[in-house]
Amino acid sequence: MLIFICLCSWSLTGVFGDEVKSLSVMEGDSVTLTPNDADIMGENLIMWTFGHNSLIAKINRKDSKRQFFDERFRDRLKLDQTGSLTITNTRITDSGLYQVLCTSKDTPVSIFNITVYAHLPVPVISNSSSSGPASKCVFLCSVVNVSDVTLSWYRGNSLLSSMSVSDLSRSLSLHLECLDDSYSCVVNNPISNQTQHLNTEYCEPCSECYRAG
Numbered sequence: 430m431l432i433f434i435c436l437c438s439w440s441l442t443g444v445f446g447d448e449v450k451s452l453s454v455m456e457g458d459s460v461t462l463t464p465n466d467a468d469i470m471g472e473n474l475i476m477w478t479f480g481h482n483s484l485i486a487k488i489n490r491k492d493s494k495r496q497f498f499d500e501r502f503r504d505r506l507k508l509d510q511t512g513s514l515t516i517t518n519t520r521i522t523d524s525g526l527y528q529v530l531c532t533s534k535d536t537p538v539s540i541f542n543i544t545v546y547a548h549l550p551v552p553v554i555s556n557s558s559s560s561g562p563a564s565k566c567v568f569l570c571s572v573v574n575v576s577d578v579t580l581s582w583y584r585g586n587s588l589l590s591s592m593s594v595s596d597l598s599r600s601l602s603l604h605l606e607c608l609d610d611s612y613s614c615v616v617n618n619p620i621s622n623q624t625q626h627l628n629t630e631y632c633e634p635c636s637e638c639y640r641a642g
């Protein structure tokens with residue numbers, strides 16, 4: 430069972446008053462933030478800030494001089510003549526607000542909200558009963574050290590159950606009673622997923638479970 434979820438990109442108007450463009454990226458990938466040409470037309474000095482207005486990069490388009498300021502982004506920022514900022518080898522800590530400033534304007538001309546997602550582990554399916562004839566019929570699906578994910582059990586293509594956790598790092602578990610079809614466990618976030626299929630070699634059919642019970 431595979432679920433494909435593509436790179437997310439959308440816009441919203443939030444508490445900042447300006448339109449915020451939101452982007453999602455997988456940890457380790459690159460992302461390019463491009464301000465609107467109309468907003469920076471005729472501007473020579475373009476500045477980028479991150480988080481609480483921390484200056485991270487600027488370019489003087491008149492002489493093409495570029496400067497980078499934040500050690501957190503050492504050797505990971507690229508700034509081209511158009512004012513576009515590329516962040517390479519993204520990290521979870523790169524998540525947050527990026528703003529474009531120009532000297533002739535009092536407010537940011539572009540605002541981006543970036544979310545960097547960690548690579549997901551493959552779920553682990555295990556026998557959750559320690560003893561008894563019905564132990565082969567009860568299974569547990571778990572993932573550890575994850576956040577902003579959904580963990581789901583599927584029977585074929587049909588969703589059986591799921592649970593979601595945000596901003597936590599912990600184990601997630603779901604139970605499956607017995608085997609009467611093809612089962613799989615899927616963990617996903619908005620841009621990626623991992624799937625583990627139930628190994629039928631170690632499972633008994635539901636009819637066997639019911640007799641054992």
